[in-house]
Structures are given as structure tokens and as C-alpha cells.
Amino acid sequence: MTRSHPVSIRGVLALWLACAGVGLARDGAAGLVASDKGGAVGYRHALERSRFEVGASDAGPRRVEEHGFAKVVGPRGVFATHLRNGLVIAVPSDGAPKAGASQAATEARYGAGPDRHNAQVLEYFRAAGLPGDQIGGVHANTYLSARGSTSELRPAQPQVDGYASILERKVEGHAVVDSVAWARLDDRGRSISEWIYWPPIPARALEEARELEALLGGAGRGDFLARLPAGLPPGRVVIRHSSAVAEGPFEAFASYDVAEPVSQPALPGEQAASPARRRASTVVRHFDVTGVERRLPQERRGAGPDFPPR
Amino acid sequence: MKPDIPSACWFALLLAVSPSSAPAQTSTDVIVESVNDYGPNGQLPNSIANGDGFMRNMVFPGSRWTSGARYTNSAVYDRDFVDVSQNALGLDSLYFDRYARAAAYFTGHGITHHGCSTVPCTTTATCTRPETATGGGVARMPGTCRFSPMDAPRCCYMVDRQFVTYSPSGDRFGGLVNYTRGPVRFGESPQSGGWAGAGTDGGANLVVLDISHGILPPFWAHTLVNANAGVQLIATLMTAGGDTANVPDRGPTFSMFYRANENTRVSTSWVQTMNSLPANEGGACPGGGGGHGFNGCGCNIIVGMDNSPQRAAGSMTEAWVHLSSDSNDALGHQFYEARWVCNYPLPATDQRAWELP
Numbered sequence: 001m002t003r004s005h006p007v008s009i010r011g012v013l014a015l016w017l018a019c020a021g022v023g024l025a026r027d028g029a030a031g032l033v034a035s036d037k038g039g040a041v042g043y044r045h046a047l048e049r050s051r052f053e054v055g056a057s058d059a060g061p062r063r064v065e066e067h068g069f070a071k072v073v074g075p076r077g078v079f080a081t082h083l084r085n086g087l088v089i090a091v092p093s094d095g096a097p098k099a100g101a102s103q104a105a106t107e108a109r110y111g112a113g114p115d116r117h118n119a120q121v122l123e124y125f126r127a128a129g130l131p132g133d134q135i136g137g138v139h140a141n142t143y144l145s146a147r148g149s150t151s152e153l154r155p156a157q158p159q160v161d162g163y164a165s166i167l168e169r170k171v172e173g174h175a176v177v178d179s180v181a182w183a184r185l186d187d188r189g190r191s192i193s194e195w196i197y198w199p200p201i202p203a204r205a206l207e208e209a210r211e212l213e214a215l216l217g218g219a220g221r222g223d224f225l226a227r228l229p230a231g232l233p234p235g236r237v238v239i240r241h242s243s244a245v246a247e248g249p250f251e252a253f254a255s256y257d258v259a260e261p262v263s264q265p266a267l268p269g270e271q272a273a274s275p276a277r278r279r280a281s282t283v284v285r286h287f288d289v290t291g292v293e294r295r296l297p298q299e300r301r302g303a304g305p306d307f308p309p310r
Numbered sequence: 311m312k313p314d315i316p317s318a319c320w321f322a323l324l325l326a327v328s329p330s331s332a333p334a335q336t337s338t339d340v341i342v343e344s345v346n347d348y349g350p351n352g353q354l355p356n357s358i359a360n361g362d363g364f365m366r367n368m369v370f371p372g373s374r375w376t377s378g379a380r381y382t383n384s385a386v387y388d389r390d391f392v393d394v395s396q397n398a399l400g401l402d403s404l405y406f407d408r409y410a411r412a413a414a415y416f417t418g419h420g421i422t423h424h425g426c427s428t429v430p431c432t433t434t435a436t437c438t439r440p441e442t443a444t445g446g447g448v449a450r451m452p453g454t455c456r457f458s459p460m461d462a463p464r465c466c467y468m469v470d471r472q473f474v475t476y477s478p479s480g481d482r483f484g485g486l487v488n489y490t491r492g493p494v495r496f497g498e499s500p501q502s503g504g505w506a507g508a509g510t511d512g513g514a515n516l517v518v519l520d521i522s523h524g525i526l527p528p529f530w531a532h533t534l535v536n537a538n539a540g541v542q543l544i545a546t547l548m549t550a551g552g553d554t555a556n557v558p559d560r561g562p563t564f565s566m567f568y569r570a571n572e573n574t575r576v577s578t579s580w581v582q583t584m585n586s587l588p589a590n591e592g593g594a595c596p597g598g599g600g601g602h603g604f605n606g607c608g609c610n611i612i613v614g615m616d617n618s619p620q621r622a623a624g625s626m627t628e629a630w631v632h633l634s635s636d637s638n639d640a641l642g643h644q645f646y647e648a649r650w651v652c653n654y655p656l657p658a659t660d661q662r663a664w665e666l667p
Contacts, residue, residue, distance in 0.1 A: 066372070067370070067372060067373070067568075067569040067570075068370075068569055069569060069570055071570075071571075077571070077574075078570060078571035078573070078574070080569075080570040080571060089566065089567065089570035089571070091567060091570060091571050091574040091578070091579075091582075092574060093571060093573035093574060093629070094573075094574065094575060094578075094627070094629075095573050095574060095575050095576075095627060095628060095629020095630070095631065095632060096624070096627040096628070096629070096632070097624075097627075097628065097632045097635065097637070097638060098542075098616070098621055098624035098625055098627070098628060098632070098637075098638040099621075099624065099637070099638075110658070111658050112658065113657055113658045113659075114655035114656070114657070114658075115655075139589065139598055139599055139655070140598075140599075140654075140655040141584060141585055141599070141602065141651050141652060141653055141654070141655075142651065142652045142654065142655055142656040142663075143581065143649070143650075143651050144609075144649070144650050144651070144652065144656070144663065145647070145648060145649045145650075146528075146530065146646075146647075146648045147619065147622065147623065147645070147646065147647045147648070148531065148645070148646065149644060149645055149646075150531045150532075150535045150615060150643055150644055150645065150646050151644065152531075153451075153452050154434070154452065155528045155529070155530065155531060155532075157662070157667070158528075158648075158663055158664070160656055160657070160658050160659075160663075161649075163655070164582070164585040164651070166585055166589050166602075168589055168590060175590040177588045177589075177590045177591055178588055180585075180586055180587075180588065180589070182585045182586070184582075184585075193578070193582060195582075195585065195586045238590065243558075243559045243563075243588075244563075244566070244586070245363060245367065245559050245562035245563050245566050246559075247366070257591070259555075259591075259592055259593060259605060261553075261605075262352055262353075262354060262556065263351075263352060264351075264419050264420070264421055264422055264474060264522070265348050265349075265351030265352070265419065265474055265476065265485070266351060267421065267446075267474075267484075267486065280419055280420060280421070280422050280522040280523070280553060280554070281354060281419065281522050281553055281554050281555065281556045281605075282553055282554070282555045282556065282592055282593070282605035283354070283355055283356065283555070283556050284555065284557075284591050284592065296558075298359065298363070298558045298559045298562070299355070299356055299359055299558045300359060301346070301358040301359045301362065302358075302359070302362050304362070304380070306379075306380055306381045306382055306385045307377075307379060307380055308379060310385075310404075310405075
């Protein structure tokens with residue numbers, strides 16, 4: 001079993017503050033990031049806390065601001081911190097043109113299995129200073145590859161190349177859906193790639209989550225659900241916020257999230273197919289404590305025109 | 311609203327965009343075609359935000375990419391993806407697969423045809439009766455004893471993959487784009503040559519089909535071989551028992567890797583996009599996992615094809631900085647290399663991830 005290793009380490013945060021030198025960060029600095037009073041702290045990653053190596057050179061790593069990121073650039077990779085929201089992306093500079101790619105397609109492998117990888121990543125991020133009491137679980141995604149001739153009737157069996165382990169964030173028992181921290185490690189425990197976006201959560205969002213939970217657990221449940229569009233499946237109370245790739249000011253709110261199935265359009269000759277058979281996708285809808293549907297910043301479509309005209 | 315293009319104008323238009331006079335070695339244009347509105351058939355509310363987000367993180371001041379085109383909803387025609395050499399109604403050399411396209415991104419509906427029967431199996435050798443498939447479409451050999459965390463092993467068969475547009479005035483193929491056996495050819499260019507029988511009037515180097523059920527396992531090569539006519543990479547989604555979540559941030563997350571490091575691999579950027587999408591959105595994958603842009607179990611997959619195993623493997627090493635170079639265009643489609651990341655754990659030692667051999 002690799003999913004949901006619940007972490008119940010009360011006091012981890014205090015321990016780190018006292019013993020590991022993890023201080024509350026000012027804007028732009030690494031470490032814990034303060035929220036408003038009653039909110040939940042965030043975490044900002046930094047190269048000195050990372051197991052990602054940009055590589056050594058005589059001149060040392062280069063520091064540049066480029067494409068909206070503050071980057072530490074070495075011969076092996078880039079450690080990039082988003083200038084506006086603190087997102088960290090660390091990825092290798094391992095590209096090569098097709099003609100020059102002699103065996104360059106070979107990637108670092110990880111052979112110890114997903115459970116071991118999960119444990120290593122959990123330990124890594126805890127040691128880096130990510131608040132342990134906000135880690136609700138960890139699970140692994142699997143990297144695979146396959147190759148062969150396109151004329152083969154039977155495809156070659158794929159191989160497992162490695163894992164990424166992803167931390168799930170919880171605050172006061174509520175999933176903070178849009179916070180993401182993951183790392184892919186090699187056999188020596190070094191980070192091959194990582195992505196960390198763990199912003200502070202304002203007190204208001206936590207208050208709303210408590211209100212929603214109380215509403216759904218009490219006499220107001222029926223009234224609340226009656227305000228939602230008919231026919232929706234059951235949902236759950238979560239905290240949503242601007243994603244790492246959203247533009248505009250940071251937003252966070254508590255939501256009753258509902259995953260609504262979407263059917264594909266009826267295809268020619270298949271008009272009679274039932275919506276259940278045509279189920280092709282899912283859309284997650286968000287309702288606030290008043291039952292009003294909300295759109296996250298990343299979900300708001302731009303009003304720009306199509307171009308060029310045709 | 312796009313005007314209908316009279317056939318008499320076709321040749322003039324083709325001449326206007328023809329690369330024959332000065333073949334470019336570099337492609338920088340980005341096109342995004344996104345469909346939210348499927349009319350009475352319903353809505354995918356996040357497609358346009360998704361496509362626009364991809365464009366936003368590709369094209370910005372200081373970027374190496376340029377803004378090629380953006381079409382939404384009923385301005386997305388099925389003809390935009392059809393090769394004129396395969397069907398005279400095709401417009402791909404003007405739109406999706408136009409010369410000098412670096413990246414061409416479609417986000418909208420795929421189709422649910424799965425080619426599966428209810429016949430249980432213990433080996434693929436017994437899966438020889440495509441007429442038993444019940445999932446829609448025209449099932450054919452090869453068969454597979456497919457399983458997933460959501461499905462017990464049962465015989466499934468190859469079935470064409472398609473995506474869906476909705477433009478009552480502009481569609482000419484029923485709103486369906488069949489990229490498995492239909493008139494779709496991506497990336498044929500002067501640099502790739504005309505080996506695919508589609509001329510050299512294309513140009514897309516990277517095609518992204520951000521759709522449900524873009525590939526069903528284990529047919530990653532069968533599904534895309536005909537569409538590969540010189541394109542360097544095709545990225546899409548592969549479901550393994552679940553369905554795709556229509557999310558707004560798959561596209562911008564993918565291109566955010568470019569902003570962070572243009573020397574990192576495009577292939578890795580696509581598959582790792584999965585890791586970076588919310589884990590707690592959408593349904594679980596039995597046995598652990600789920601989410602990350604899927605409801606249930608699924609994978610981000612990318613496939614490169616070329617005329618040798620080395621060049622096919624080389625497509626996986628291309629960084630963003632190499633994507634613009636048409637010298638990386640495929641010279642054939644005899645060999646493939648595929649990479650993918652799935653939203654659930656598989657043991658390191660068991661390679662039977664999809665079918666019983």
C-alpha cells in the first residue's frame with residue numbers, strides 16, 4: 001500500500017523552529033512563510049535545502065532572473081523560483097538534439113519500488129522544513145517507457161523507470177487541493193526533479209471550511225444542498241487556492257467540491273448511446289459556504305479574441 | 311466566424327503559405343485550438359483556460375516562441391486537422407499543422423470507444439475475436455488481454471482514436487477527427503520529406519492532444535503511426551480505467567517547465583506535468599493514486615517516431631530549445647519511443663502493467 005501514510009506528528013513544526021533553524025520567512029526568503037493570524041503557514045523551498053544538484057563548474061552556478069523566475073543555473077540543471085508566488089521547479093538540463101542523442105535517452109532509474117521512494121521523499125521534505133503537521137499523505141506516480149518497431153503486431157512490454165512521490169497537504173483535516181510538492185529521486189537519494197508550491201493559507205479560508213463542515217454536519221445540510229444545482233453527486237469540503245500557474249492576486253477559499261461527470265457528444269450513428277456509456281470526462285465544481293458556485297483564478301477564461309481572423 | 315474557403319482559392323492560399331520558396335529551418339509559432347462549448351451536448355468549461363494557459367507560458371516577452379493562432383469553440387473546425395493530401399476538404403496546412411508551427415495544442419473532447427469485450431482472459435493469445443467488443447467504434451485486431459487497477463483482465467481490441475469539435479457551420483467530418491486511420495498527417499515538412507505521402511506542406515513539431523482517452527493501452531504505436539508524417543513528438547493522455555478530468559492547468563503547467571528551464575526535455579516536461587496537477591481532485595485509482603488530471607487511473611504519455619531506433623529515442627531527449635529546429639523532424643515512422651507517467655504505483659520489477667502476455 002503506497003497511498004495515504006497519515007502523518008500525525010504533533011510538535012514537528014515547533015521542533016523544527018527550535019532545533020533546525022527554520023525561521024518564519026520574510027517575503028521572498030526560503031523556509032516557513034507566515035500567514036495572517038489564525039491562518040496556516042506556508043513553505044518556500046530553497047537550493048540550500050534541496051537534494052537537487054545544479055552541478056559544479058569553475059565559475060560556480062550562475063544566478064539570473066529570466067522568464068519570471070529567479071534561477072540558479074549550473075551545468076546539470078536549473079533551480080528556478082517563481083518571482084511572484086514562490087513556486088520552485090528544479091529540473092535537469094539534460095536535453096540534446098535528436099542527431100546528437102547517443103544513448104542520451106537513457107535516464108536515471110530507481111529500482112527500490114514505490115514504498116521506499118515515498119518514504120525517502122517524505123523524509124527529504126520533512127528535513128527540508130516543510131511543515132510536518134500539514135502532510136496528509138504521500139503517494140507515488142510511476143514513470144514508464146517502451147520502444148520498438150511500429151510494424152510489430154504486439155507492442156513491447158514497457159519498463160518501469162522510476163517514481164515521483166507527491167505529498168498531499170491537509171490543514172485542520174481539510175485537503176488543500178492546489179498545494180503540490182513532489183520529487184523524483186535516483187537510486188542514491190538525489191533529487192532528479194522537483195516541484196514545490198505550498199503557499200500560506202489565510203485564516204478566512206480555514207474559518208469558511210469550519211463553517212461548511214458544521215453546515216453539512218448539522219441541520220443546515222438540507223438547505224445547503226438544496227441551493228446547489230440538481231443532480232450533482234456528493235462532494236466534500238476542501239480548501240482551494242490559486243494554482244502555481246494562475247495569474248493575478250492569490251485567492252483561497254473553502255469549497256464544497258463536486259466531481260461532475262461529463263458525457264462526450266453523441267456521435268453520428270450512436271445517438272441512442274446512454275450518457276453513462278458516453279462518459280468521457282469529469283469537471284470539478286466549487287461551491288462556497290453560501291452555495292454560490294465559484295471559479296478558481298486558473299479556471300477563468302480570458303476574454304481575448306480568436307486570431308488571426310479567418 | 312471563419313469564412314468558407316472556395317476551392318478555387320485553395321491553390322492560391324497554399325501557394326501563399328508554401329515553404330517551397332524558402333524552407334525555414336526554425337519553427338516558432340504556437341497554435342491553440344480549444345473547445346468548451348459542445349452546444350446541446352454539453353460543456354467542458356476548462357478547455358479554453360487550459361489552452362490559453364499553455365499559450366501564455368509559451369509566448370511572452372523574451373520567449374523564443376511566437377503567437378501563431380488561437381481558435382475557440384465553433385471557430386475550431388474538424389477540417390483544421392485534416393490533411394489536404396488525404397482529403398480535399400482538409401485545412402491543416404493553414405491551421406493546426408501549418409508550416410513553422412513549433413507546437414500545436416488541441417484541448418477538448420476525445421471519444422469513449424474502448425474496444426473491450428466482457429470476455430475474461432488470462433493471456434492475450436486468446437483475444438482473437440474483435441466482433442465481441444461492445445464499447446463502440448469498429449474493433450479490430452490486434453487484441454490484448456487488458457487490465458488496470460479498475461478492470462479485471464478481459465479481451466480488448468484496437469479501435470480508432472478520435473477527438474471532437476463542435477462547429478455546425480465549419481465542420482465537414484461530423485465533428486470527428488480520426489487520427490488513427492483517418493485523413494490526419496502531422497509534421498510533413500521540407501526537412502522531414504514527403505515519405506508519408508502527404509506532401510511537405512505541414513510543419514507542427516510538437517502536437518498535444520489534451521483529450522480523454524487519447525491512447526488506450528497498449529496501442530501507443532498503433533494509434534499514432536499514421537498521423538506521424540514528420541512530427542517530432544505527440545503528447546496525449548492515456549486512460550487506464552478512469553476518465554480524464556477537464557482541468558484548466560494542464561497546458562500552463564506543461565509550458566511552465568519551459569519558462570523554468572528551456573534546456574530540459576520536452577518529453578519529461580509533459581509526463582511530469584501530471585505530478586504537478588492536484589492529487590486530490592477527481593476520483594481515486596483503486597490500490598492507491600488517482601487525480602492529477604484524471605478521475606480514476608490514467609497517464610500522461612508522449613511518443614516519438616522516426617526511421618531508426620536511435621532517432622526515435624533521440625526524440626525523447628529534445629529540449630525545448632531543440633523543438634524549434636526542423637532538423638529534428640522525423641524521417642520516417644518505422645520505430646517509436648514512448649514515455650509516460652501514471653497516477654498510481656506499479657512495482658519496479660513487474661512489467662505486466664497493462665496486459666497479460
